[in-house]
Amino acid sequence: MQLIGFLDSPFVRRVAITMQCLEIPYQHRELSIFRDFEEFRAISPMVKVPTLVLDDGQALIDSSLIIQYLEAQHSDRSLMPADAGQYITATRYIGTALIVMEKRAQLIYETGQRPEEKQHAAWIERLNKQLYGAIELLESYVAPLGESADSWLFSQELSQADISIATAWRFIVHNDTSDERLRNYPALAAFSARAESLPQFLACPVSA
Ligand SMILES: N[C@@H](CCC(=O)N[C@@H](CS)C(=O)NCC(=O)O)C(=O)O
Numbered sequence: 254m255q256l257i258g259f260l261d262s263p264f265v266r267r268v269a270i271t272m273q274c275l276e277i278p279y280q281h282r283e284l285s286i287f288r289d290f291e292e293f294r295a296i297s298p299m300v301k302v303p304t305l306v307l308d309d310g311q312a313l314i315d316s317s318l319i320i321q322y323l324e325a326q327h328s329d330r331s332l333m334p335a336d337a338g339q340y341i342t343a344t345r346y347i348g349t350a351l352i353v354m355e356k357r358a359q360l361i362y363e364t365g366q367r368p369e370e371k372q373h374a375a376w377i378e379r380l381n382k383q384l385y386g387a388i389e390l391l392e393s394y395v396a397p398l399g400e401s402a403d404s405w406l407f408s409q410e411l412s413q414a415d416i417s418i419a420t421a422w423r424f425i426v427h428n429d430t431s432d433e434r435l436r437n438y439p440a441l442a443a444f445s446a447r448a449e450s451l452p453q454f455l456a457c458p459v460s461a
Contacts, residue, residue, distance in 0.1 A: 255280045257293070258302025261460040263354040263424035264316040265303040270416050271320050273453035275328040279305075283460070317351070320413065332413040339407050343414040346406065349390045350417035354424055356384035361428065388425065388438060391418050396440040402447065411451070419448035427459050 256272070256279050258265035272279050284293050286300055293300045297312040305313045305322075313319050324331045334340050360380050363372060395418060398404065405415045422438075422445045429435060435442075448454055 254278075254308060255282050255306040257282045257284050257296065257304040257306065259283050259285060259460045260457050261424075261427065262302050262358075263420045266423075266457055266459065267413075267417050267420045268303045268305070268316050268319050268323075269457040270420065270453050271332060271413065272323065273456050274332060274411060274416070275323065275330065277323055277327045317347075332411070332416065334407045334412055336407075343407065343412055346391075346394050346414040347417045349387050349394070350414070350421040352387040353384060353391060353421040356380050356387065357425055357428060360384065385434070388441070391421065392438045392441050394418065395444040398440070398444065400443065411448075411453075415448065419445050419454070423449065423459060 254277075256265065256269060260266045260269060269279075269281065284296075284302075286293065286302055290300060293304075296306065297304050297314065299314060301314045303314070303316055303319060305319045307313065313322060320332075324333075334343050360377065363377055363380065394406070394414075398406070403409065405411050406418075407414070418441075422441045426435060426445070
């Protein structure tokens, strides 16, 4: 299997880290959605990352669907909690992490792809409100862990919620290095530092 996309995409990275955690072998192919657009189009006309190309050539998209496929077909375990209540909580946490990724990516497109004179200030403001609303929620999810160095959100084992929150936060920090607002989230910073020191995260470094 070939996982396409740079690890600076949090969507790609959450899939890669999941594959590391589940010990599923894969080949990683760094194709850019912008610079390699035409080469990418030959593989999948949708040009979305992550794309997972199966050994028979079929291409899957969407990080959550890819993770669902991997757990169902390539692993005997899931990174979702077994307990029904915890499963719902994890789903809620992952949804919030995905919004953080999505809103930050939309801001990158709005300010990086669109010429300045065509940027829409009200839209940018809306995206920022949604982004920081979701970040506040992530902070509240991980804050109860405190300085605990031996537990993740649901157990001693890393869950998909842990992976998704940590990759979302790393994406924010990577793109907003000098943003003072990020100082307001100490629990996320501590949580991220712990996650990023794990071998599965170290094996998936964010591209420069
Ligand atoms: N819901 C998708 C979102 C993936 C996504 O938006 N990836 C971005 C890169 S971070 C992308 O492919 N952008 C190109 C485009 O939307 O045309 C997922 O979870 O995989």
